[in-house]
Amino acid sequence: MSPQPLRVALLGAGTVGAATARLLQGRADLLAARCGRPLELAGVAVRDASRPRDGVDPQLLTTDVEALVDGADVVVEVMGGIEPARTLIERALRRGVPVVTANKQLIAQRGPELHAVADGAGAGLHYEGAVMAAVPVMAVVRESLAGDEITSISGVVNGSTNYVLDLVARKGVPFQDAVRQAGELGYLEADPTEDLEGLDAAAKIVILARTAWDLPVALEDVQRQGISRLTDADFRQAAAHGTVVKLVASAWRSRAGGLDRVEVAVRPVALPQDDPLAQVRESVNVVVIEARSAGTLRLQGAGAGGDETASAVLGDLVRAVRSLP
Numbered sequence: 001m002s003p004q005p006l007r008v009a010l011l012g013a014g015t016v017g018a019a020t021a022r023l024l025q026g027r028a029d030l031l032a033a034r035c036g037r038p039l040e041l042a043g044v045a046v047r048d049a050s051r052p053r054d055g056v057d058p059q060l061l062t063t064d065v066e067a068l069v070d071g072a073d074v075v076v077e078v079m080g081g082i083e084p085a086r087t088l089i090e091r092a093l094r095r096g097v098p099v100v101t102a103n104k105q106l107i108a109q110r111g112p113e114l115h116a117v118a119d120g121a122g123a124g125l126h127y128e129g130a131v132m133a134a135v136p137v138m139a140v141v142r143e144s145l146a147g148d149e150i151t152s153i154s155g156v157v158n159g160s161t162n163y164v165l166d167l168v169a170r171k172g173v174p175f176q177d178a179v180r181q182a183g184e185l186g187y188l189e190a191d192p193t194e195d196l197e198g199l200d201a202a203a204k205i206v207i208l209a210r211t212a213w214d215l216p217v218a219l220e221d222v223q224r225q226g227i228s229r230l231t232d233a234d235f236r237q238a239a240a241h242g243t244v245v246k247l248v249a250s251a252w253r254s255r256a257g258g259l260d261r262v263e264v265a266v267r268p269v270a271l272p273q274d275d276p277l278a279q280v281r282e283s284v285n286v287v288v289i290e291a292r293s294a295g296t297l298r299l300q301g302a303g304a305g306g307d308e309t310a311s312a313v314l315g316d317l318v319r320a321v322r323s324l325p
């Protein structure tokens with residue numbers, strides 16, 4: 001083991017950031033053993049350094065995010081949004097510093113250009129936590145199935161809307177109360193319309209589709225409908241037919257005019273009770289991947305939450321450190 005610690009810059013101390021800071025420090029020995037050298041939390045970028053954050057040493061809080069990035073060996077971005085996250089990630093990558101992010105909107109909207117910067121500088125860009133939080137679906141699609149041909153991907157990939165739909169359908173909780181609870185549990189995005197209008201699920205299915213097929217897929221390509229316009233009548237009708245309403249994200253290959261294409265959609269669907277996608281409760285996510293040789297694969301687990309997402313972020317951190325020269 002190298003005695004020289006690697007300096008980790010953490011950008012953001014919200015639901016995911018605070019959990020990441022706590023677990024990074026609480027699991028210091030385990031992470032050092034897995035990485036082959038100790039990790040040092042060099043600082044945590046926040047908007048207001050005078051406000052205490054649960055489990056984060058106040059001495060580590062800083063508003064000088066650029067200085068923090070410039071002094072780091074690895075950057076973890078969990079602030080969300082497009083700017084300044086994009087500029088800061090690009091700044092780190094250009095210096096050859098690997099980046100871990102859970103920012104699905106950024107990767108869906110600007111991923112290809114960030115990958116170009118990362119490849120040019122020989123730096124890793126990792127985002128397992130961006131898609132289905134704790135469920136290691138990116139590793140499966142990118143690595144485990146690299147020798148296979150994926151034909152379709154479909155799933156419940158948004159934890160907060162699944163929580164809302166589940167509470168409304170199974171417990172009769174009013175829609176707005178269920179949304180409030182999802183927020184209190186840290187499942188909602190800073191702008192909850194991203195969840196409720198299906199934009200968060202759209203970003204995740206775009207990232208999965210690009211990774212599966214290495215074809216250009218944009219957020220604008222997604223046929224998208226969220227859950228905000230569902231009515232009590234929709235839930236009653238689904239129940240009367242023995243079905244369950246889920247927000248389903250799907251991607252599949254098609255061929256038009258001699259060209260390979262990818263179709264992507266996010267929409268509420270009334271599913272039979274015994275459908276694997278119908279059975280996930282609260283914030284649990286599930287994805288079904290069809291591949292020519294592997295057949296049908298199903299991955300299921302926590303799709304939102306601080307510790308759950310931090311698990312994926314720390315896995316990426318170990319991966320990033322292990323791939324350093």
Ligand SMILES: NC(=O)C1=CN([C@@H]2O[C@H](COP(=O)(O)OP(=O)(O)OC[C@H]3O[C@@H](n4cnc5c(N)ncnc54)[C@H](O)[C@@H]3O)[C@@H](O)[C@H]2O)C=CC1
Pocket residue numbers: 011012013014015016017045046047065078079080081083084102103104105129130131133186187188189190303304305306309
């Ligand atoms: N909450 C969850 O279950 C999951 C969240 N994610 C993603 O992780 C990221 C973070 O999510 P959360 O922790 O839930 O959000 P959050 O809103 O709880 O935390 C974000 C933190 O970053 C800070 N921040 C934002 N802009 C900043 C700036 N310019 N300078 C310094 N600090 C800034 C905010 O003040 C806030 O404390 C987002 O990209 C989100 O999509 C991914 C998977 C699951």
Ligand SMILES: N[C@@H](CC=O)C(=O)O
Pocket residue numbers: 130132133157158159160161187188189195200303304305
């Ligand atoms: N808001 C997201 C958080 C995780 O990605 C969700 O509800 O799934």
